[in-house]
Amino acid sequence: MLQRSLDLLAPALERPEAVVVDCTLGLGGHSEALLTRFPDVRLVALDRDKEALRLSGERLAPYGERATLVHAVYDELPDVLDRLGIARVQGVLFDLGVSSMQLDEADRGFAYAQDAPLDMRMDQTTGMSAADVLNTYPAGELVRILRAYGEEKQAKRIVAAIVREREKEPFRTSARLVELIRDALPQAAKRTGGNPAKRTFQALRIEVNGELSVLERAIPAAVKALAVGGRIAVLSYHSLEDRLVKQVFAAGAATTAPPGLPVVPEQYQPRLKLLTRGAELPTEEEVAENRRAAPARLRGAQRIREDAE
Ligand SMILES: C[S@@+](CC[C@H](N)C(=O)[O-])C[C@H]1O[C@@H](n2cnc3c(N)ncnc32)[C@H](O)[C@@H]1O
Numbered sequence: 001m002l003q004r005s006l007d008l009l010a011p012a013l014e015r016p017e018a019v020v021v022d023c024t025l026g027l028g029g030h031s032e033a034l035l036t037r038f039p040d041v042r043l044v045a046l047d048r049d050k051e052a053l054r055l056s057g058e059r060l061a062p063y064g065e066r067a068t069l070v071h072a073v074y075d076e077l078p079d080v081l082d083r084l085g086i087a088r089v090q091g092v093l094f095d096l097g098v099s100s101m102q103l104d105e106a107d108r109g110f111a112y113a114q115d116a117p118l119d120m121r122m123d124q125t126t127g128m129s130a131a132d133v134l135n136t137y138p139a140g141e142l143v144r145i146l147r148a149y150g151e152e153k154q155a156k157r158i159v160a161a162i163v164r165e166r167e168k169e170p171f172r173t174s175a176r177l178v179e180l181i182r183d184a185l186p187q188a189a190k191r192t193g194g195n196p197a198k199r200t201f202q203a204l205r206i207e208v209n210g211e212l213s214v215l216e217r218a219i220p221a222a223v224k225a226l227a228v229g230g231r232i233a234v235l236s237y238h239s240l241e242d243r244l245v246k247q248v249f250a251a252g253a254a255t256t257a258p259p260g261l262p263v264v265p266e267q268y269q270p271r272l273k274l275l276t277r278g279a280e281l282p283t284e285e286e287v288a289e290n291r292r293a294a295p296a297r298l299r300g301a302q303r304i305r306e307d308a309e
Pocket of ligand 1: 023024025026027028029030031046047048049052072073074075095096097098099100122214
């Protein structure tokens with residue numbers, strides 16, 4: 001879906017002095033594709049993971065001053081642009097979630113398939129780890145998180161087992177949690193939806209990184225940073241992220257006029273035009289090539305008007 005994301009952004013970036021922001025630099029694959037395809041753009045790229053910045057820094061070094069890499073959480077975009085003296089940008093790209101590097105490095109604790117410390121922080125320099133969440137949150141709060149962020153129907157059962165176990169000994173590594181979830185679930189629940197620990201791990205990761213609250217601030221901030229004519233593309237990997245993006249885009253693409261006006265005055269006209277019909281999905285070939293792309297959902301929008309005064 002990389003090519004499709006670039007195609008969505010292209011009309012805004014094929015012009016001199018365009019600035020594009022990659023809010024999720026990761027290993028720099030999308031950033032490099034932007035720099036190569038649009039030879040005149042300047043790239044600003046953010047990541048909250050210092051290791052990602054180090055690795056992609058090496059990869060993007062040949063592009064010199066065309067690429068500015070910043071250690072930041074993406075809801076800090078307005079401050080980052082301010083510091084760089086950039087008033088508006090022509091493109092913004094989000095490729096949400098965790099990178100393959102984060103998943104593959106066992107000691108980061110994102111993967112349920114390997115025994116590793118329960119960390120899951122994308123920025124390992126700050127904040128609570130997944131083990132802290134498991135060992136200290138009240139039971140009710142854990143149930144809420146597993147239901148809301150993991151869409152886990154067996155949340156109560158799992159949390160009852162977690163609370164019982166953590167009283168004996170605090171959780172430190174993932175294997176004990178995976179085993180506990182497997183034992184806590186009824187047979188029928190184990191037969192559907194892959195590894196039974198998947199939903200709990202997703203929920204913990206979202207909580208540890210405050211993913212949805214950050215995204216809820218970041219998408220409107222990114223839309224605001226776009227110049228008129230600028231475009232935004234967002235790749236989401238679970239329904240909670242996609243729903244949030246859909247809501248922000250839909251609100252921007254709707255008129256804010258009170259009902260019943262015969263002509264909609266300029267200040268009530270939509271600020272956004274949707275570039276995708278619903279969310280676009282990966283093709284079968286893309287999924288066959290990279291199974292992590294299977295849940296991807298792509299949405300794009302174009303800024304067509306300034307905010308009303
Ligand atoms: C799916 S990966 C991006 C992969 C990238 N497009 C590439 O080509 O390599 C997502 C990246 O976004 C970063 N990230 C996730 N949430 C973030 C946030 N709130 N602020 C900044 N970076 C974030 C992660 O650390 C991770 O490196």
